[in-house]
Amino acid sequence: MTWFRDFLLGSPAATHAAEMDGLFIFITLLTVFFFLFNGALIFYASKRWKRRSDDEVTPHITHDTRLELIWSLIPLAVVLLIFFWGFKGYVSAWVAPNDAMEIVVTGKKWLWEFEYPDGTRALNDLHVPVNKPVKLIMHAEDVIHSFFVPAFRLKRDVLPGRYTEMWFTATEPGVHQVYCTEYCGKGHSDMLARIYVDTPEEYEVFLREGDEQVRKMPLKDLGQLVYENKGCATCHSIDGTRGQGPTFKGIWGKTERAADGKEFLVDENYIRESILYPNAVVVQGYEPIMPTFQGLLREREILGMIEYIKSLQ
Amino acid sequence: MAQENVLQANGHSAGAHLDYLDSSKGLWSWMSTVDHKRIGLMYLWSVVLFMIVGGLLALLIRMELLTPGPTIMDAETYNRAFTLHGAVMVFLVIIPGIPAALGNFALPLLLGAKDVAFPRLNLTSYWIYVFGALMALSTLVLGGVDTGWTFYTPYSSTTGGGVSMMVLAAFVLGFSSIFTGVNFIATIHKMRAPGMGWFELPLFAWGMYATALIQILATPVLGITLLLLVMERVLSVGIFDPNLGGDPVLFQHFFWFYSHPAVYIMILPAMAIISEVIPVFSKKTIFGYKAIAFSSVAIALLGFLVWAHHMFTAGMSLFAGAIFSFITFFIAVPSAIKVFNWIATMWRGSISMKAPMIHAVNFLLIFTIGGLTGLFLAALSTDVHLHDTYFVVAHFHYVMAGSNLIALLAGLHYWWPKMFGRMYNEKLAAIAAALIFIGFNATFLPQFLMGSRGMPRRYYNYLEQFQTMHVLSTIGSWILAVGLFLCLGVLLASLRGKKNASANPWGGKTLEWQAASPPITHNFEDTPVMIHGPYDYRPQPVPVAVEREQGVSH
Numbered sequence: 001m002t003w004f005r006d007f008l009l010g011s012p013a014a015t016h017a018a019e020m021d022g023l024f025i026f027i028t029l030l031t032v033f034f035f036l037f038n039g040a041l042i043f044y045a046s047k048r049w050k051r052r053s054d055d056e057v058t059p060h061i062t063h064d065t066r067l068e069l070i071w072s073l074i075p076l077a078v079v080l081l082i083f084f085w086g087f088k089g090y091v092s093a094w095v096a097p098n099d100a101m102e103i104v105v106t107g108k109k110w111l112w113e114f115e116y117p118d119g120t121r122a123l124n125d126l127h128v129p130v131n132k133p134v135k136l137i138m139h140a141e142d143v144i145h146s147f148f149v150p151a152f153r154l155k156r157d158v159l160p161g162r163y164t165e166m167w168f169t170a171t172e173p174g175v176h177q178v179y180c181t182e183y184c185g186k187g188h189s190d191m192l193a194r195i196y197v198d199t200p201e202e203y204e205v206f207l208r209e210g211d212e213q214v215r216k217m218p219l220k221d222l223g224q225l226v227y228e229n230k231g232c233a234t235c236h237s238i239d240g241t242r243g244q245g246p247t248f249k250g251i252w253g254k255t256e257r258a259a260d261g262k263e264f265l266v267d268e269n270y271i272r273e274s275i276l277y278p279n280a281v282v283v284q285g286y287e288p289i290m291p292t293f294q295g296l297l298r299e300r301e302i303l304g305m306i307e308y309i310k311s312l313q
Numbered sequence: 314m315a316q317e318n319v320l321q322a323n324g325h326s327a328g329a330h331l332d333y334l335d336s337s338k339g340l341w342s343w344m345s346t347v348d349h350k351r352i353g354l355m356y357l358w359s360v361v362l363f364m365i366v367g368g369l370l371a372l373l374i375r376m377e378l379l380t381p382g383p384t385i386m387d388a389e390t391y392n393r394a395f396t397l398h399g400a401v402m403v404f405l406v407i408i409p410g411i412p413a414a415l416g417n418f419a420l421p422l423l424l425g426a427k428d429v430a431f432p433r434l435n436l437t438s439y440w441i442y443v444f445g446a447l448m449a450l451s452t453l454v455l456g457g458v459d460t461g462w463t464f465y466t467p468y469s470s471t472t473g474g475g476v477s478m479m480v481l482a483a484f485v486l487g488f489s490s491i492f493t494g495v496n497f498i499a500t501i502h503k504m505r506a507p508g509m510g511w512f513e514l515p516l517f518a519w520g521m522y523a524t525a526l527i528q529i530l531a532t533p534v535l536g537i538t539l540l541l542l543v544m545e546r547v548l549s550v551g552i553f554d555p556n557l558g559g560d561p562v563l564f565q566h567f568f569w570f571y572s573h574p575a576v577y578i579m580i581l582p583a584m585a586i587i588s589e590v591i592p593v594f595s596k597k598t599i600f601g602y603k604a605i606a607f608s609s610v611a612i613a614l615l616g617f618l619v620w621a622h623h624m625f626t627a628g629m630s631l632f633a634g635a636i637f638s639f640i641t642f643f644i645a646v647p648s649a650i651k652v653f654n655w656i657a658t659m660w661r662g663s664i665s666m667k668a669p670m671i672h673a674v675n676f677l678l679i680f681t682i683g684g685l686t687g688l689f690l691a692a693l694s695t696d697v698h699l700h701d702t703y704f705v706v707a708h709f710h711y712v713m714a715g716s717n718l719i720a721l722l723a724g725l726h727y728w729w730p731k732m733f734g735r736m737y738n739e740k741l742a743a744i745a746a747a748l749i750f751i752g753f754n755a756t757f758l759p760q761f762l763m764g765s766r767g768m769p770r771r772y773y774n775y776l777e778q779f780q781t782m783h784v785l786s787t788i789g790s791w792i793l794a795v796g797l798f799l800c801l802g803v804l805l806a807s808l809r810g811k812k813n814a815s816a817n818p819w820g821g822k823t824l825e826w827q828a829a830s831p832p833i834t835h836n837f838e839d840t841p842v843m844i845h846g847p848y849d850y851r852p853q854p855v856p857v858a859v860e861r862e863q864g865v866s867h
Binding site: 008009010016019020023024027030031034035038039041042045046049050051052054056057058059060061062063064067068071072075076079080082083085086087088089090091093094142143144146148150153154155156157159160161162164177179180181182183184185186187188189190 | 388389392459460461465467468471472555556560561562595596597598599600601602603604625626627628631634635638639642643645646649650652653654656657659660661662663664665666674677678681682685686688689691692693694695696697698700701702762765766767769770771772773774775776820849850851852
């Protein structure tokens, strides 16, 4: 049956899939059976009782209660079975386990944005660990989209102004296609994404170094992404305006005075220290209020931050 | 006129009156006619015209999908093309197709009536339809509509082009549909021939009655919804657009509250025709008259309680999803009953495979697939996977296009001699029927597989893995087109010949076959009286009065 399932649906890659695949194959066989059954009856009848002369007399059979009960009750029983089978699969895909990793999904014309628990964001590529439950919390920015992963047999509409959820436990490492399945305009058919199901080792690498997009990004661009996404912009401006913290504009290479009056040079080591131990040395005139980013930034992202600040002259 | 009066004075001998086609001449006599048969024909030609428009759009769509990426048009044109294809086919072809064209022509004849209950309302309904159709087509010059025929918000409330016009057109067309429904209900209640009780009604009338119930109860909801959408677009009243404080899913509930019952506006008339054709060409009484009649009504009523099965992935509660899935499955039962009844009618009959019967058998096979594939979409877990994929496209084309269209063709070939008094070329009509069957399946069968493998609908571009099946589907669309044009050609060619059809070429027992072919303007020379049942094929039919007395029911 595996080849038949793969032929009809493609091979499954999540825990929910088996339930739905079984039902799908059952109804497929039912459809084929009744098509052949009805076809055979019609074919037989039209050959066996083909009209040979115009004054043939046919039996006057108005109804047959027993027969009619049979062909009402059997379909009824079959459809009730299908209902419960389908309901069971739907329920199991409904409530996510408490320990599921949460990822925020934003759909907008015409791309998918993913935000991980650590605040990292990615476009169109989602990395998840194999055999771990993952919950997607989804919303749209403009019109309705729909998040469809055929290999997981899952789909959920993504609505503006409302959150919808979807959860899965991926079982097959590899890349799985995601489609937008709610018509959303010109770019609808290009609103594709991929789910990378990583082995534990691959996922470690991903956590440490980010996804391929991030790994290939020039340091300065990565730094800018971190600046925009990790909240730096709340306190540090890049245009010289004074905020809760000193502006990044022109800070690189400057000699600053600390709260205790000592002078120091803003260089790679100072920036690194300020990110990981922000209150060790604070520029005079500012409060020691910055939270630490230890464990929140990858090594390469800190390097990116340094390069980005360098570029803001 | 004077001549006609003289002829009338001569008495009621057959052939004393000119038939309805020749009774008056000139374009105006058609445009202002209140004769149900002429109105039926005007509907028929309009429907054929729009079917050609919608069909050509379908061919363009299939051509575009021959290769991934751009083939013959850009994405925006493609989106407009499938929207117009859907809107034209649903609102201008399928919904009015059988009830307004064939129903108008045949229903009063089947009832033994002179006309419908409200002939002027009937004409009004036709002209409203024409007006609505022109409004719909005017969107072509207003920048097109790219929402899909479902007009889902907030996409439809924010996109440009002629959405408001298209939506108003659907609103206007709704009135045409309601008027026809009101007319048919009144006609069936009040205009039956003497002696015709409810259970001596031809099953076509039961089907029309069930259809009319849906038309008058569901269409107003669509009208209200569409007006709200126009209010949102034009006056920025926030109803569906979350940016204005509205709820986009509310639109889907409103829309499907009409549009799911509308699916039964499409399939019940198809079933109604099949219930007429199969007994005649099997020369055998219909099996399970009451089961067929009541299952039509059951489908019509249950059809109101299942709309949200279009929304299992849209963000409904688990409980709501379960209820809607559960009720949906109950529609499968009356549908199955009908199919088995039709096959049982053929059993031990005297089967004549003339063109109408070939189409009827094709209907049975296509409806079997269309109906059973509905089970995948009624079940919750499978629907989650298949929703908005090509599987759904294939399923609804099997039901709405395949079953409805092929039943329309069955009815058209069946009543053609009555409509025009002419027989068509039987052999060519059979070839056309075969081509349509092959072309239809070649077009839509691959789409099931595409969909179950994940190909989403309304996609301009697609992944390479789906191309083989898209190519098969496109080739199928060409076969289907050849079949349909051949079919049209065969029917039209018959009009060039003399009126050679007898009053009852198929040996039918319903009342329309007692009228001349084509009938006179008032249908029957004398009011027909219902003597025996509509499907009584016994050598000596038993009068209905006797059957009722004996308590022999169908």
